[in-house]
């Protein structure tokens with residue numbers, strides 16, 4: 001569940017992709033005082049502030065008071081956030097944050113999920129050499145993992161396996177739920193390719209449409225039978241656009257005319273429409289000027305509150321503040337955990 005304080009940071013609501021709109025507490029207190037004042041006035045006279053004029057209206061006064069206070073409590077509580085949760089294979093609780101959280105019913109819930117990569121090897125068809133050798137790691141939901149390492153060590157190959165673009169020669173990739181004791185509490189589930197969003201290096205080079213809207217919907221199903229999926233995507237479109245801060249940009253605009261940072265935002269929005277269980281970013285800062293890089297880092301800071309993100313990058317210094325776990329890929333496709341800063 002999205003925590004209230006997390007949603008309110010910087011006044012930005014990540015669940016809805018918009019600004020938080022909540023009347024200040026003074027409005028509620030003022031309304032309550034005003035209505036309560038009506039209770040102690042002479043019931044036979046018309047009370048100008050409330051409009052109540054006889055004993056029967058006492059019940060109305062009490063009712064209105066309760067409603068006003070209840071609406072404040074509802075808007076202030078995590079229960080209000082619950083309605084914005086996303087459909088997902090992965091429960092929205094993170095090991096890296098808080099393991100114990102109260103549900104609506106007040107029951108303590110403490111399970112969490114991880115993307116698990118176990119002993120994965122990859123050898124391209126027709127070749128004799130493994131590019132990846134026994135790669136294993138675990139990425140808790142709603143955390144950001146970083147993989148760095150020498151050029152040619154196999155980082156992009158690993159991302160392609162995670163996105164389902166190639167299949168491991170051996171080993172497995174799956175989603176595992178755990179209980180608070182750290183033990184798996186259900187059988188694992190595969191990580192379907194359609195639940196993984198991937199943004200390759202320099203995604204703007206692959207823009208094909210001549211306006212932002214067409215670019216976003218380019219990969220959507222065209223068949224008439226896919227109506228439900230299209231409706232789901234359409235519902236998420238505005239949220240994705242808000243999420244990445246593209247709401248001020250006209251959907252008619254030519255994507256190629258956007259600034260470098262905004263092109264990256266658009267590439268992210270395209271993936272976010274499907275609300276992926278895993279968002280993979282290959283060198284998200286590459287080729288951007290300092291301002292656009294800072295913008296993308298800030299955006300990732302927001303996104304990691306809602307999504308599980310795996311980044312491959314050489315830009316360790318700029319990303320260090322976002323990283324929950326990091327690994328170094330050595331030549332020969334061997335992955336080792338290595339905390340930052342290195």
Ligand SMILES: Nc1ncnc2c1ncn2[C@@H]1O[C@H](COP(=O)(O)OP(=O)(O)OP(=O)(O)O)[C@@H](O)[C@H]1O
Pocket residue numbers: 124127131149150151152153154155156157158
């Ligand atoms: N289909 C393939 N057949 C043969 N070799 C391949 C294939 N795909 C990748 N390789 C080789 O595997 C090695 C790892 O490539 P990969 O692109 O995964 O490295 P990388 O760590 O992402 O590098 P960079 O940081 O430069 O992007 C490279 O030497 C590459 O040439």
